[in-house]
């Protein structure tokens with residue numbers, strides 16, 4: 001089978017070829033991503049694309065690869081380039097997500113419209129493209145509500161709005177200060193109250209295998225994720241309801257193959273979707289799944305690409321019954337001087353990984369988006385509560401030393 005990967009593909013070339021050595025992998029990625037293609041020995045063709053090239057150019061370059069050796073599957077394993085991968089797949093007649101599926105998943109307004117049309121969503125919502133209409137839309141949806149970018153990532157620009165008078169400010173937070181929403185309308189939707197979860201799955205011919213139902217904890221002000229624990233500490237009925245809602249949502253969106261990561265809230269009236277993605281979870285969620293089940297989600301995703309069906313048995317030994325990750329934020333803005341206590345965190349009970357996410361010298365600030373987090377700690381334990389507690393205790397050992405910006409000069413003050 002010939003797999004064309006768009007983007008550097010992380011470990012996927014090696015994972016695919018380990019599963020089936022007769023697999024041919026070609027990679028098409030931006031020139032800047034070429035050095036990030038990890039294992040060149042596993043790659044038969046590597047084509048560098050000009051930064052910002054239009055979709056047509058990607059399609060033509062992919063056609064060149066296809067002419068050299070017919071492509072069977074086109075895949076992009078990250079968020080970026082999924083739309084291009086779908087266009088390339090369609091143009092070459094190769095397997096890929098349908099362009100409409102990618103569009104509907106990436107645009108949060110369209111996602112809810114598709115789910116509502118399938119009878120799967122009743123969340124009150126609106127969409128707004130101009131700041132001067134924000135207040136009316138918020139008033140019609142009702143408060144409290146969430147205002148967020150229609151195509152956002154990393155929790156950037158997400159605001160909980162309590163009063164219509166705050167709508168314009170929230171709109172501008174969603175657009176990065178622009179009075180018009182250019183790429184996708186700003187989303188206004190009912191604030192879903194309840195614990196939040198994510199469900200990671202891999203589709204095999206339309207059957208979605210649930211790899212993990214994970215509880216997540218977010219910062220109440222910025223909605224940036226602070227931690228996750230697997231398995232989610234919920235009653236079996238709730239777990240099933242979350243998994244069923246995730247399967248129904250991705251199925252309605254036309255996903256049949258590959259990895260999905262679906263975010264949900266367990267509200268008083270049942271599980272409700274926040275959004276879904278055509279990739280595995282971020283924040284090391286695949287490692288939480290692997291720690292607790294022995295299933296390697298990336299391998300499962302690769303099996304889907306190769307049409308091998310689900311893995312019949314776990315491939316690694318579970319490290320614990322539960323696994324959690326907790327993030328370390330910076331409390332003040334400034335330059336990151338040092339992270340102290342990393343060794344103590346690594347030596348703490350149950351800790352299996354401590355990762356530094358921001359480099360020394362980087363500008364840091366209190367949480368506004370996911371990329372503001374400076375470190376993470378992963379810990380395992382005999383149950384979700386213990387794993388979570390261990391990760392949090394170890395994360396608290398990490399001290400973020402920040403050199404604050406110099407105070408304003410006296411003569412600049414009034």
Ligand SMILES: Nc1ncnc2c1ncn2[C@@H]1O[C@H](COP(=O)(O)OP(=O)(O)OP(=O)(O)O)[C@@H](O)[C@H]1O
Nearest residue numbers: 146152153154155156158189190191192218223275
């Ligand atoms: N309708 C809602 N009700 C309650 N919370 C919400 C709602 N919409 C978004 N949130 C909160 O804001 C977070 C970010 O929103 P969303 O997932 O839509 O954006 P994102 O930028 O794609 O985030 P990320 O990349 O961090 O997943 C969600 O994970 C959730 O905690």
Ligand SMILES: [Mg+2]
Nearest residue numbers: 155263274275
């Ligand atoms: Mg999200």
